[in-house]
Amino acid sequence: MSGVRILLFGAAADRAGTRQTEVALNGGATLAELWPVLVDLHPGLAPMRDTLAFAVNGEYARMEDAVSPGDEVAVLPPVSGG
Amino acid sequence: MSGVRILLFGAAADRAGTRQTEVALNGGATLAELWPVLVDLHPGLAPMRDTLAFAVNGEYARMEDAVSPGDEVAVLPPVSGG
């Protein structure tokens, strides 16, 4: 399995037009490297960049953190629970 | 009716040995003037003086406030609701 599963929530799902997608990765990459690949697939996400947070395998991650094939990446707009 | 009805609560009722008593008044008096009359009747109250508050007819009153025959005076130890 060489893909990374991408989950999208809230406004990010709306902008992408999907709640789940997959990005192919050859070996490892950082979240920063993953982002342009994701935007190529779903250009509607581009303007949201500065507002988004990311999680890798269910925990908040920074842009320099590594993503490997088989990981689950979540695209998180500003949370608004409560 | 020339008496003032005195209600006692909490520790003050314990110290006085009663929850209700009556003090005779000839005309008006202040709470400050009423107090020694009450202590004569119920000497156990004397040591509580500095901790007590008073109400006349259901509202907090100061020692210089007037009490008239027919009034209801309440002797209130430090409140401890909640």
Place this chain on the structure above:
Amino acid sequence: MRLFLIVEEPIDVGAIVTGAFRPDCGAVATFIGTTRVDEGAEVEGAIASVEYLEYEAYRPMADRKLEEIGAEIRERWEVGHVSLVHRLGRVDPGEPSVAIVVASPRRGPAFEASRYAIERIKEIVPIWKREVWSDGYVWVGSQVGTRSVE
């Protein structure tokens, strides 16, 4: 449902809290005071501890003071609902003696008003509690009672 209330029976906390929900308010803050029992201390070879609290009030002054606190809150904060309920008589460990519920459009005022309410109740409402121990009782705040060790 009356909003400012002194009761002799157990407080129905669920009903008081859900009674505060309103479409024009987004925040409901509540405070509930319950009888707390600390671990007993050993005195002269025996463990003494509080068995329950017993409350009494000067009524109807106490009822009016609860209403006054409600009015003070409505003057100071934007609130849609305020309810203050105090129980009298015996209140066993873990049972509520007082319930405060405030609904406001926003959470800041709801928190502030509920805190204010309990401080004011402890300050101005003519209600007294005594701790009833296995060996006697003590009036809280007056340290007057029947326990020999006090």
Place this chain on the structure above:
Amino acid sequence: MRLFLIVEEPIDVGAIVTGAFRPDCGAVATFIGTTRVDEGAEVEGAIASVEYLEYEAYRPMADRKLEEIGAEIRERWEVGHVSLVHRLGRVDPGEPSVAIVVASPRRGPAFEASRYAIERIKEIVPIWKREVWSDGYVWVGSQVGTRSVE
């Protein structure tokens, strides 16, 4: 009863609050967030208003974050009980979307911890709400949606 919980059905507020009563705690502070609907504004001759809120979550991360907040509270304050419950799906006006209940020996920590809990939930728990209006919806915090007037 589980203490940190994400639910799809209405929150049983009474059960959550009374479930916090303990003989070693004298103070129970709660915060309940409910759907608030402001008066509709007139836009192009029609009155538009929020009809309900709709919540979604990234699970199980959201469940874990609720538990983390509970652990943070137990580190910072002396508490006997903490419960955090968040609802998902459609939440109508006046209905609770989140319930926070903290019991502590004393009231100061109970108030502080309940306030902390709602601020942290709004900060770190991956839950999102959209306002559903008569003419579309808007994601709160992202201002992205389907309403033509936004």
